[in-house]
Each structure stands twice: as structure tokens, then as C-alpha cells.
Amino acid sequence: MTDSDIARILEFDGNDSTVEGLSDDDFEGSQDLEPRLEELEDEGSNDDSSDDDVPLAAVAAHQTSSRRLYFKHENDFTPYPPGMYCQPLAASRVNLLQEPIEYFLRYIPEVMFEIISNYSNQTYLLKKGQNLNTTKEEIKLFFGISIAMSYLGLPRIRMYWANRTRVAMIADRMTRDRYFKIRTNLKLVKDLEVDEASKQNKFWKVNPLIKTVRKACLETPRSQHISVDEQMIPFWGQVSMRQFIRGKPNPCGLKNFVCTTPDGVPLDFFMYEGKGYTILTTNEAEGLDIGGKVVLKLSENFA
Structure with a gap:
């Protein structure tokens, strides 16, 4: 497509149901999102405009910006046959087909809720002299709320309890103050x-x-x-472990290094505690950057 064709397309009014003055040939090749480098070079060499009156710096900048590298896959990716280099993942897929509550209780069992209720009652009794009665x-x-x-x-x-924004499935099951x-x-x-070493x-x-x-x-x-x-x-709370990584979908929060199956099922993970955190203390980690140390640590349970 030439520059004039592009200009005519940009002038198209989206409220009009027809495109006047454009033939089917004008749209040919417009869907090619991966032009090759030599095609870009040819387009630059066929420019009819004269650069005699244009400053040299502007011409150089234009040529530099147009010379972008594009990579194109020549062949489709062919995966390995199932079972050729690894065992089938049928067991992990079965876990994904469980009922939501069964899948949830697999990671957070009933005993954990009992522990939370006991320690919450004890702590509140020490602080306030009253029983929380949870x-x-x-x-x-x-947790469900x-x-x-x-x-x-x-x-x-x-807002889940406010009059104008009340959500019945939440407000009807527990009061706001509770x-x-x-x-x-x-x-x-x-x-x-908890001893000082654990802290x-x-x-x-x-x-x-x-x-x-993790278990x-x-x-x-x-x-x-x-x-x-x-x-x-x-996570936006005030803790020393909070990280801010620009460009992430969730830039502010707690960093977690995780190892998963091809299905996305987590196999292992560990939480990053912030600057100064020692990921590995073995001699094998000497000379490795943080990425290498993370891979080495998460591969410890795959031997």
C-alpha cells in the first residue's frame, strides 16, 4: 500500500457503511503484520519526495525509525508426542475438574480454619479481656466473603453494606462490624x-x-x-516485603516465585522477602544471578 492509500483509509468516516474510492486491491496485504526487513528498505528507496531541502538529521532519524527488525516463524511449532519425554499429566488435569470447594479444601483444609479460630480467640482474649467467640x-x-x-x-x-451499593450475598450473612x-x-x-529465630x-x-x-x-x-x-x-498494605515492579499487570504487591505444570497447576513456590533476602546459601549458587538462583531453588524437589 502506498502513502496515499493509507491517507484515504484514515479519512474514512466510520458512520458510513461503504468505502468509496477504494477497490479490493487497495486492501490486499493490509493484514500482513510481519513485513520483512527488505520490504521496508524497498519502500524507503521508492519515495518520490526529495530530501534536498530537509535537514540531514531529520532524514537520518526517519531512516533509523523505519529500519525495524521483524521476526517471522517460517514453520509451525510441532510439539513432542504425548508421553515421549514426560509422563502424561492426566492426574493434574483431574485435580482441575474437582468441585470448587473440593479444590479449595485441598490447599486449605478444614484443620486450618480450626487453627485460625482458636488463635484469633486467644489473641483477642489477651488484648481485650473478652472472648471473640468466633x-x-x-x-x-x-474467607468466602x-x-x-x-x-x-x-x-x-x-460499600458492600451501604444502602445504595449493598450486596445481599455478603450483607445478609455477616454484619459489617463483625x-x-x-x-x-x-x-x-x-x-x-514464636521464638526469635522463627521471626x-x-x-x-x-x-x-x-x-x-505449599504442602x-x-x-x-x-x-x-x-x-x-x-x-x-x-497488595497495598504497609509491609517491608511489598514490591513495586513497573510494567506488571499488578505492579504493587508481594513477589512470589512459582513453578507450575504446563496446565498452570502450581508445583512449588516461595515468597520473596525483599532486598537482602538470601535465596540460596549453597556453593552451587555462587556466580548465579537472581533468576538462576530461583530456578535452582525451585528445582530442589524435582530430583
Whole structure:
């Protein structure tokens, strides 16, 4: 397509149902999104305009901007036959076909809700001298409400109980004050029972939950085809572990390095604690950058 054809297309009024003055030949090749380098060079050499009166710097800038490299796959990718280099992943796919509550309880079992309710009651009793009177069932309800809030996405938590923005599935099951009371006093550990060595882990307050989820991940069937990448867990709270990575879909949050199957099922992970965090202390990590250390650490359970 020439420059004049492009100009005529840009002048097209979207409210008109016809395109006047353009033939089918004018659109030929317009869908080619991967032009080759030699085609760009030919287009630049066939320019009828004269550059005699144009400053040399402007001409050089134009030529530089037009010389972009494009890569094009000549052949379609052919995957390996199933079972040739790894075992079938039928077991991991079966896990994805479970009922949502069964899949959820596989990673966060019933006993974890019992632990949370016990420690929350104990901590509130030490702080206020009163019993929080929460139960395992109420903690499960609290988690369910929090998950529902995460996908409904109202900008303020109180809006789920407000008159104009009330959400019945949440407001009818727990009052606003009760929700905030549990949220403020939620505990997974008893602070007085945690020693100073364990507190070196910056996630020590939620470490029991992390260990429980990771245990379920490690029990997932292994595969030789895996993926290792970093994951941002959206979080805007004031903690020293919070990271900000520009360009990510969720730029602010907690960084998590995760290993998954080709189906996206997590096999292992570990939370990044921030600057100064030692990923590996073995001699094998000497000379590796952070990416190499992450891969080496997450591959420890694949031997």
C-alpha cells in the first residue's frame, strides 16, 4: 500500500457503511503484520519526495525509525508426542475438574480454619479481656466473603453494606462490624509462642498458611515440562516485603516465585522477602544471578 492509500483509509468516516474510492486491491496485504526487513528498505528507496531541502538529521532519524527488525516463524511449532519425554499429566488435569470447594479444601483444609479460630480467640482474649467467640464455620464464612469481594471489586469494603451499593450475598450473612472485628483480630499463630529465630522470616505471621498451601503443591504429580516465573500478588498494605515492579499487570504487591505444570497447576513456590533476602546459601549458587538462583531453588524437589 502506498502513502496515499493509507491517507484515504484514515479519512474514512466510520458512520458510513461503504468505502468509496477504494477497490479490493487497495486492501490486499493490509493484514500482513510481519513485513520483512527488505520490504521496508524497498519502500524507503521508492519515495518520490526529495530530501534536498530537509535537514540531514531529520532524514537520518526517519531512516533509523523505519529500519525495524521483524521476526517471522517460517514453520509451525510441532510439539513432542504425548508421553515421549514426560509422563502424561492426566492426574493434574483431574485435580482441575474437582468441585470448587473440593479444590479449595485441598490447599486449605478444614484443620486450618480450626487453627485460625482458636488463635484469633486467644489473641483477642489477651488484648481485650473478652472472648471473640468466633468458630471454624464463621472463619470459613469470612474467607468466602473475602473471596467474593475480590471478584466483585467495589473500591471500598464498607460499600458492600451501604444502602445504595449493598450486596445481599455478603450483607445478609455477616454484619459489617463483625466482619471488621474478625479482620482486625485474625491470627494464624500465637505471638508469645514464636521464638526469635522463627521471626527472622518476614512472613512468620502467616507462615502456617503458606506451609499448608505449599504442602499441597508439592503433592501434585510431577512433570519434566515445567515453568518457572515470578508472580505478583496484589497488595497495598504497609509491609517491608511489598514490591513495586513497573510494567506488571499488578505492579504493587508481594513477589512470589512459582513453578507450575504446563496446565498452570502450581508445583512449588516461595515468597520473596525483599532486598537482602538470601535465596540460596549453597556453593552451587555462587556466580548465579537472581533468576538462576530461583530456578535452582525451585528445582530442589524435582530430583
